[in-house]
Amino acid sequence: MRLGVLDVGSNTVHLLVVDAHPGARPQPAHSHKAELRLAELLDEKGAIGADGVDRLIATLDDAVQAAEDKGCEDVLPFATSAIREAANADEVLARIKAVTGIDLQVLTGEEEARLTFLAARRWFGWSAGKLLVLDIGGGSLEIAYGIDEDPDIAVSLPLGAGRLTAAMLPGDPPEPDDVRALRRHVRAQIARTVGEFNRSGRPDHVVATSKTFKQLARIAGAARSAEGLYIQRDLSRTSLEEWVPKLAVMTAAQRATLPGVSEGRSAQLLAGALVAEAAMDLFGVDELEICPWALREGVILRRLDHLPGL
Missing domain, CATH: 3.30.420.150 (Exopolyphosphatase. Domain 2)
Incomplete structure (x- = not known):
């Protein structure tokens, strides 16, 4: 099956598309990335500003479109420390889901x-x-x-x-x-x-x-x-x-x-x-x-x- 893993990290938003089967090595098929450096976009209160959220949503839209174009059967979206530790993490996640439909899972x-x-x-x-x-x-x-x-x-x-x-x-x-x-x-x-x-x-x-x-x-x-x-x-x-x-x-x-x-x-x-x-x-x-x-x-x-x- 063709899977996409959508990684919202502190530096980049990276979509990795792989052809994967149980018991076999995942074979990379496509990579789509954009540098946002979310860790550097936090304001003095530790929140991601409105401009940063807008840029993130636009980037996620592009990544989801790329996953669709490449024929992904499933996309696994997750986020790491930049969103996990943002003061407004819940609001950011809710807006992402409302606008894009992406249910971004935040890893500890x-x-x-x-x-x-x-x-x-x-x-x-x-x-x-x-x-x-x-x-x-x-x-x-x-x-x-x-x-x-x-x-x-x-x-x-x-x-x-x-x-x-x-x-x-x-x-x-x-x-x-x-x-x-x-x-x-x-x-x-x-x-x-x-x-x-x-x-x-x-x-x-x-x-x-x-x-x-x-x-x-x-x-x-x-x-x-x-x-x-x-x-x-x-x-x-x-x-x-x-x-x-x-x-x-x-x-x-x-x-x-x-x-x-x-x-x-x-x-x-x-x-x-x-x-x-x-x-x-x-x-x-x-x-x-x-x-x-x-x-x-x-x-x-x-x-x-x-x-x-x-």
Whole structure:
């Protein structure tokens, strides 16, 4: 069957169309995305403004039309931290449903972490052993650990690259004092969770998903996306520690010239790098592997697992 998964994230609204069947690998058929950066559109009260809601509705209309054009039998619409934590989330969701008919399901942070973990587990298989999965989004950082398809521990922290950039890095390039303050903030937040994970033992394999980690791996020398999904891409803590001070003195425009870094994400890359560096350091990770699958694939896989008659 042809499925569409409509992901309303903190940075983008992304429709992924796949041909999916139980027991088979979902095959991507079409991708439609628009950058809205909802995490940066919140007003001083933490609400999404009227202009932001109008832009979101127009973008959702375009995505639903694209899903129809591509012959999707079903569309799975969900939203993550930007809408989940907006002060006017209920009003936004009600307006979206009234205008577009889309019943947008809001995932909790823990659900995000668990679904992303499922995708990573299916990608790497049982032979990967105990997995530690890290995912930096626009609004939050998800961390999950376990040996089965459902992780033993799954947490979500408000450490997304877009959120942190908007709140704590106003300069371009940012002031050194702001960078240090953000570094302290990120490490204090992550350190609160490390003990719970450490009590479960060392992971056998550490993997990361998300555009932020993919871009960091690319500027550190990993293969281009054009070389395919099956090329192994790694990111070492040593390389990351070398890049963080370089990114800190660059403007967003300068970062956008780096390999694999898009103009729309370049402003957020430093904050994402600080989160990645802190997570790898505090969890004692010397090197991790980039996983091509993430939350969207997790949503699709869970849907396939619950098809009637299976």
